[in-house]
Amino acid sequence: MTEVPIGRQGTLYTYTILHQAPEGFQPPIAVGYVDLCDGIRVFTHLSPPSSGLTLGMTLTLRLGPLKKDENQQDVYGPIYGP
Amino acid sequence: MESVVNLRKVAIIGVGLTPFDNYNDVSSEDIARAAVIAALKDAQLERRDIQYAIFAHLYQGEVLGQRVLRGLGFPEISILNLENACASGSSAVREAWLALAAEQFDVALVVGIEKMARGLISFVSADVELALGNVAPAQYAMCARRHMHEFGTTAEMFAQIAVKNRQHASQNPNARFRDLISVEEVLASRPIAEPITLLECCRNGSGAAAVVLASENYIRRHGKDPVWISGSGLSSFISDKQSLDLTNFGATRAAAEMAYNMAGLGPEDLDIVELHDAFAQGELLHYEGLGLCKKGEGGRLVHDGDTKLGGCIPVNLSGGLLSKSHPLGATGVAQFSELVWQLRGTAEGRQVENAKIGLAHSQGGTGLEAGATAVTILSRG
Numbered sequence: 001m002t003e004v005p006i007g008r009q010g011t012l013y014t015y016t017i018l019h020q021a022p023e024g025f026q027p028p029i030a031v032g033y034v035d036l037c038d039g040i041r042v043f044t045h046l047s048p049p050s051s052g053l054t055l056g057m058t059l060t061l062r063l064g065p066l067k068k069d070e071n072q073q074d075v076y077g078p079i080y081g082p
Numbered sequence: 083m084e085s086v087v088n089l090r091k092v093a094i095i096g097v098g099l100t101p102f103d104n105y106n107d108v109s110s111e112d113i114a115r116a117a118v119i120a121a122l123k124d125a126q127l128e129r130r131d132i133q134y135a136i137f138a139h140l141y142q143g144e145v146l147g148q149r150v151l152r153g154l155g156f157p158e159i160s161i162l163n164l165e166n167a168c169a170s171g172s173s174a175v176r177e178a179w180l181a182l183a184a185e186q187f188d189v190a191l192v193v194g195i196e197k198m199a200r201g202l203i204s205f206v207s208a209d210v211e212l213a214l215g216n217v218a219p220a221q222y223a224m225c226a227r228r229h230m231h232e233f234g235t236t237a238e239m240f241a242q243i244a245v246k247n248r249q250h251a252s253q254n255p256n257a258r259f260r261d262l263i264s265v266e267e268v269l270a271s272r273p274i275a276e277p278i279t280l281l282e283c284c285r286n287g288s289g290a291a292a293v294v295l296a297s298e299n300y301i302r303r304h305g306k307d308p309v310w311i312s313g314s315g316l317s318s319f320i321s322d323k324q325s326l327d328l329t330n331f332g333a334t335r336a337a338a339e340m341a342y343n344m345a346g347l348g349p350e351d352l353d354i355v356e357l358h359d360a361f362a363q364g365e366l367l368h369y370e371g372l373g374l375c376k377k378g379e380g381g382r383l384v385h386d387g388d389t390k391l392g393g394c395i396p397v398n399l400s401g402g403l404l405s406k407s408h409p410l411g412a413t414g415v416a417q418f419s420e421l422v423w424q425l426r427g428t429a430e431g432r433q434v435e436n437a438k439i440g441l442a443h444s445q446g447g448t449g450l451e452a453g454a455t456a457v458t459i460l461s462r463g
Contacts, residue, residue, distance in 0.1 A: 014224040016224050016227060016275045016276050017275070018220050019272070021215055031215055031224075043214060044214070045214065055231045
């Protein structure tokens with residue numbers, strides 16, 4: 001395993017808005033696959049812009065709360081948004 | 083892959099089904115026993131005729147098969163309990179076929195059974211995507227969205243699949259949901275994972291299905307009515323999902339290719355198909371994976387009505403998972419009931435005239451490729 005820098009930008013490959021989610025998540029949540037450099041495609045949470053998500057749009061990586069753990073503490077992870 | 087041993091011919095000689103429902107007050111053992119008894123009756127066999135039994139399930143605890151058959155007073159017998167996610171039932175049929183084809187036994191029983199509660203299926207998995215919320219409806223929804231983007235497939239086309247399977251179910255007394263629905267109702271039902279709506283999702287269910295398989299020698303000796311297993315394929319891709327093409331079900335393609343090659347047949351030879359429509363969107367993608375049409379043309383197949391009863395390749399005449407519900411271990415085995423009835427010409431109300439060749443497809447797992455897909459081709463006459 002080696003570390004690979006992925007940059008902050010990605011391109012939206014596909015997405016869904018989940019209205020039924022596993023415990024800890026607060027639906028509705030937006031999730032999708034984002035294409036990064038070097039052909040890497042990752043599953044990630046999304047922060048949809050007010051105009052909505054469009055396949056092919058450029059998104060930027062930030063960190064944010066994804067869900068609550070069993071102690072009701074925020075679990076942070078990657079979120080791609082405008 | 084060249085076969086290194088000569089496999090002898092194997093056929094299904096009996097099927098049994100307990101219609102899928104809630105069964106809140108019935109034990110999973112008793113649900114399974116009803117299917118076993120029905121399949122033995124259909125095959126006109128006694129308990130002592132069964133030499134090997136495989137039980138497919140996900141959540142019914144250890145040595146389920148032994149518990150079920152002990153309660154029925156079965157004599158000494160070889161029993162295997164098998165789990166392969168939602169493809170457990172079809173994988174079990176494949177294992178029984180192999181054991182008989184390789185001359186280990188002459189008669190085998192396969193039972194698929196599940197008793198389920200409501201809600202999302204929970205998987206014990208270290209899958210990082212699943213931990214982030216990539217549940218089954220999300221996976222199919224993202225495939226569907228990409229398919230719409232690349233090929234112009236519409237939400238109405240997916241909805242038409244749900245409508246079609248209900249039409250088929252309306253003629254199947256074993257189906258759980260038999261009321262007709264319209265495209266408008268499907269699209270207006272509650273969103274689950276956009277673009278998937280409630281009426282495009284299969285429901286959890288409880289129930290059991292059983293099949294009896296026998297070798298050609300046994301069938302000839304005992305004058306049984308065979309539906310032959312002509313081809314079988316099983317595939318799993320365990321990739322890191324780098325650049326995964328979400329419009330392509332690679333494991334479906336691979337399992338289908340194995341089965342077609344073994345049978346010496348192609349998709350153009352099929353008369354009927356029962357496939358894994360856990361979501362209406364999945365059915366369309368599996369049309370393409372099974373080669374019923376070219377990649378990207380699934381929508382056209384729906385639009386032209388090709389997969390309806392009366393079309394050139396009817397799919398899910400039983401009503402599919404969408405209309406029957408999805409008791410995980412039972413689902414893959416139940417597909418064989420419908421195919422056998424169709425190939426025998428006894429599927430009253432939904433019979434495809436002169437059906438000779440059928441295909442069963444079932445698929446499961448956490449992640450679209452890190453799962454299992456089984457394809458079986460059946461033929462008669």
